[in-house]
Amino acid sequence: MTTPDQPDTAQTEEPANAAPAAARQGLRPASENASRIINSPDNDRRRGALLRGTPKKPEADSEQARTKRPTLKIDRDKVADGAKAGAQKPTSPASPVNLGANQRSIRSLPFVDLYLRLDSEGEARFCPMAKKGLRQGNLLVPKAYRQDLERLRQQIMPIQKDDFSVIHDGMRLRGARRRISNGQTWTALRRVSDDVPSLAELRFNPQLIPHLQGLGKRTGLVIVSGATGHGKTTSCTALLSYFLKTYGHLAYTLEDPVEYQLQGEHGEGGYCFQTEVDKDADWALGLKSALRWHPRYLLVGEIRSPDAANQVLRAATSGHLVLTTMHAGSIEETLNAIIQISELALGNRATQLLADGLVCVLHQTLRSWGPFVRFLFTEPDNPGDPIRACLRDNKVEQLGTYIEQQETIVFGPNAYEQRKKDKQRA
Template sequence: MEKKEEKYVKKIDELLKYAAAYGASDLHITANNPPIIRVNGELKRIPGPPLKKEDTKEIIYSILNKEQIETLEKKRELDFSYTWGEATEGMRLEYVSKDRIRARVNVFLDMNGIGAAFRIIPARIRTLEELPAPPIVAELVRKKRGLILVTGPTGCGKSTTLASMIDLLDREKALRIITIEDPIEYVFKGRNCLISQREIGVHSRSFVSALRACLREDPDVILIGEMRDLETISLALTAAETGHLVLSTLHTNNVAETVDRVIDVFPAEQQNFIRHIFANVIVGIISQILVPRKEGGRAAAMEILVGTPAIKNLIRENKSYQIPSLVQTGTEFGMQTLDQSLIKLYQQGIITRETLFEYCNDEKFVRSVLSGGF
């Protein structure tokens, strides 16, 4: 007879395989609801009855170890990565690596009981061109030192863009790369680079302790999954200032807001000093969203700031409010606003006119460009 735990592991594997077969980005398991997947940004219910509260708990607990259960019951939430199952016929190949599939998992409690959100991680890392990212992004990543930030709301593809950057370096250069993640998402092959991937809570206690340690591990490139607090941001700036290329993310919506967020984390008496450090190390900021492709799937629309002398001066002089206009007129340096990015995607036939106007910030500007006014 099948053991109870094996029964529930099998159930969750079936749900995840179903999600992968449909090219879903996410799977949601919550009590009193049927399992739900997100495909191209839209939620779709998996056929079947709602999950009972007891079954939902058993399903989720079946993939947790003792330490994870203790953490969940103490902190009431849990982040980890999960590798499961074998590839089956009909499953999309981009999700399969050596017959295994990975997901980033967040377990939480709500008024109905326990729930979990699974972010399915494609095994094949997309190239920057496939995102699609303009050529300037690859140029920024090829810099030897400094800070590159990828920003945007949750679920906008920040991790995918960072993975594409690391994959580019791994294909082109021989570097020592250290990633600090919570949890580990994409797994890198290490073709030409020596890559160490460290997971918070598994391989290190915190971003801060992992960052301090990795500075003594001869890194050329440091990827920080997210700059969450003052100390992490401070260490990231120090790492960039001392000759490393640092890649990280923030939950900000545009490049000017990103500059302000980094500075505003620090006490008022330190902010002028931090502005100068940030201006010295910033290589580029990419603020992105995902928009529906005309032929299905989603594409990244990217607002891009490049750390030119003019941009650095605005940061030093606390004039971030002037950054948007400089980005808009800085196309010769590879800079672009979100609206300019959307216009390019439309002109390249990647998105529809309806999508362009749905996601743009300044409809008047977009209409002017399309009519030849700019």
């Protein structure tokens, strides 16, 4: 007796010139056996069962379902007032207010940076996300967003600070307001995610990630440097989040403004207090106050004054791990910059404190494939570390050799060639 998925072997005759079954199974490739089984006229029962068991693709149940959905053409300033008969009108993410039939929420605009004029309504530009198919540049915001732009403008106008953060329809925006030369007032708004990314999600090199994650066991100063908009604060936040989830303890942040939501519990035994600094002069006072909370980790958004640099170096040499950012073009420029600014408050002691407290310097440049990172680590619990000696002697220009040596250790003997390829991939 046979089943629908089993051929009737009793009625199947072997071809006269066929080889023995065992030899045929041992010598024929699997693909050839599969082809013979599927195409064999003696195997109609199995083939029929397979075809009957294959689910059919669901058919479109309406003409509208077969019609291609229209997409927003962000490179044009005009949006059609209506749709052709039978076409589906585009929709935008849910908004707490009714924006009208032809209006859209800013949340649906694929922007990274949004530039909004505050002293007059209706004028706005944006830089699109770096996605395939999206026209790049600084473009006019389509008129379909005009109503929601006015809501956002009215929300920002009462804010007194020039650097601020705002939440609009559940979307977090970091803003900077400036009066420009022709008398107009504009604000630049950057979209910020509430979800803190991991180093892997930021596409850091997998060989470098374990070395960065291990910094959470140390005390001292970690500096992330780079140009504006190249993810310095995001990298610091990702590191701090990992430290809290993995090692626990208490973190305290001073930011202007707050970008990612870190306030609250992280994992088991990790907690973060997140604060904003209103004025540049408040950075040093905020750091003094932060130390009274006895945090294991300190996140300082940026070193902007000699007094703040003084407090950062003192905290880094008194049992805390301090993470901060600086604007600089290289690792050497980063170290020279912090020496120069801290010398205004500490004099010649600045280089000694930096040499004693430095843990790591990262300089990152965002590429289309992820961050291109150069790094310099000091040896833990080793006052005689040659990197620290160069800092004490103010010979920062000699650190290039140690940077290349560490890249070879982390990435292998072809690190230099790989670095050149990474630069060419930009």
